[in-house]
Amino acid sequence: MHLLSYEDLKLKVWDTERCCGCGACVGVCPTEALYFDEGADHPTSNDYCKVTRDSVPCAACYSACPRVEETSSDGFGEIISIFEAKSKVHVSDAQSGGVVSSILAAAFEANLIDGAIVMDVDKWSQLSQPAFVQTSDEVFKSAGSKYFWAPLLTALRDAIEDRKLRKIAVVGTPCVATAVRRIRESDVDVLSIYKNAIRLSLGLFCTEVFTNNLLYDLQTKHGIKPWEISGLDVKGKLIVKLRDQTTLEVPLKEASVSKRGGCAHCVDFTSEDADLSFGSVGASAGHTVVIVRTDVGVGFLQLAQSTGYIELKSGVDITAIAKIGGKKKGIPLETAKKTLEEHL
Ligand SMILES: Cc1cc2nc3c(=O)[nH]c(=O)nc-3n(C[C@H](O)[C@H](O)[C@H](O)COP(=O)(O)OP(=O)(O)OC[C@H]3O[C@@H](n4cnc5c(N)ncnc54)[C@H](O)[C@@H]3O)c2cc1C
Ligand code: SF4
Ligand code: SF4
Ligand code: SF4
Structure with missing residues (x-):
């Protein structure tokens, strides 16, 4: 009988340039056989795989990978309701x-989670790094979108195997939410510890992430050094916010030269596999769009609302979401809009 291993992942994902760099395979491998070389397009094996060395069944890496299955271009996933929301507490970055941060803070306060995997940024180099937060204070410090790629789910091992946490939330882009969904649905033994520990999946809208080449381009073409950057935003163009309170606007066409390769295969804009999805497009200024997808999502959202962390209202601009979401799937705007409108 053929035992699935990283070699199948290599054939199906690494060698076809479909790897989205989520880091799930690396994070769940029980023998630490997989790793990312700096800036690599996909992981590599050190050949300590228990399947290929000892013929012991595992398949954890393959079963967690979001890119081994065909992605669907139909619809926008399960949708229970769509709101726009705003944090009622001040979230400085x-x-x-500030809704993602506030939902996590409410969940920590109610002891429903004991940790959350988020993305951090080194303010000096602007490089992203997977991070693990365990208190509301740490959550608020990790607010803000990180547009430079890092393999987020490599942090799973740290959170669950090393720190022995058993109630975690994961915040991530749509590909990360798909990896989380596959782990939660899997019946592979090695994954059961991760499956049981992930209590909440918070997905962000996403059109692309950038490699660190963009930092090089910003420096050489625009004279901007990494430590001068205070944050980034993508709104039809790349907006680079600088610490001196000015901004630089870079056409997306120029920035997209540094788009991570695996993003070219991606058709999910709205994090269809998450419990709750969040984005800015379609919301009024200072608000976040929230797509509620599962009963778990309903519970965490209601908790944040009832404990005074967030306020919700209707009035989301569905056309704006349909435009970007439909484009990513290659479906007409009208079809995309109709699918979303059914849930208003
Ligand atoms: C790469 C990327 C691209 C995006 N593209 C779009 C877009 O095209 N259109 C759109 O409407 N919205 C997009 N978003 C989502 C948007 O920028 C906000 O994240 C969302 O509106 C939630 O805002 P918030 O203020 O509620 O979240 P906040 O309260 O600021 O909290 C954000 C949380 O997400 C975590 N986080 C940030 N970046 C990452 C990351 N890369 N991986 C995992 N966790 C992360 C933070 O650590 C923090 O915990 C994108 C986000 C990212 C990360
Ligand atoms: S030991 Fe398991 S998770 Fe690690 S490479 Fe082999 S099959 Fe994949
Ligand atoms: S998509 Fe994620 S799980 Fe699949 S090979 Fe790439 S890093 Fe590993
Ligand atoms: S565009 Fe797709 S593959 Fe790229 S980071 Fe976003 S969700 Fe992942």
């Missing part, structure tokens, strides 16, 4: 309405 919030990207949109």
Whole structure:
């Protein structure tokens, strides 16, 4: 019988340039056989795989990978409701309405989670790094979108195997949310510890992430050094916010030269596999769009609302979401809009 291993992942994902760099395979490998070389397009094996060395069944890496399955271009996933929301507490570095941070803070306060995997940024180099937060204070410090790629789910091992946490949330881009969904649905033994520990999946809208080449281009073409950057935003163009309170606007066409290769195969804009999805497009200024997708999502959202962390209202601009979401799937705007409108 053929035992699935990283070699199948290599054939199906690494060698076809479909790897989205989510880091799930690296994070769940029980023998630490997989790793990312700096800036690599996909992971590499050190050949300590228990399947290929000892013929012991595993398949954890393959079963967690979001790119081994065909992606669907139909619809926008399960949708229970769509709101726009805003944090009622001040979140200083919030990207949109500070809602993701506030939902996590409410969950920590209610002891529903004991940790969350988020993305951090080194303010000096601007390089992203997977991070792990365990208190509301740490959550608020990690607010804001990080547009430079890092393999987020490599942090799973740190969170669950090393720190022994058993109630975690994961915040991530749509490909990360798909990896989380596959782990939660899997019946592979090695994945059960991760499956049981992930209590909440918070997905962000996403059109692309950038490689560190963009930092090089910003420096050489625009004279901007990494430590001068205070944040980034993508709104039809790349907006680079600088610490001296000025901004630089870079056409997306120019920035997209540094788009990570695996993003070219991606058709999910709205994090269809998450419990709750969040974005800025379609929301009024200072607000976040929230797509509620599962009963778990309903519970965490209601908790944040009832404990005074967030306020919700209707009035999301569905056309704006349909335009970008439909384009990413290659479906007409009208079809995309109709699918979303059914849930208003
Ligand atoms: C790469 C990327 C591209 C995006 N593109 C779009 C877009 O095209 N259109 C759109 O409407 N919205 C986009 N978003 C989502 C948007 O920028 C906000 O994240 C969203 O509106 C939530 O805002 P908030 O203020 O509620 O979140 P906040 O309260 O600021 O919290 C954000 C949380 O997300 C975590 N985080 C940030 N970046 C990452 C990351 N790369 N991986 C995992 N966790 C992360 C932070 O650590 C923090 O915990 C994108 C986000 C990212 C990361
Ligand atoms: S030991 Fe398991 S997770 Fe690690 S490479 Fe082999 S099959 Fe993949
Ligand atoms: S998509 Fe994620 S799980 Fe699949 S090979 Fe790439 S890093 Fe590993
Ligand atoms: S565009 Fe797709 S593959 Fe790229 S980071 Fe976003 S969700 Fe992942």
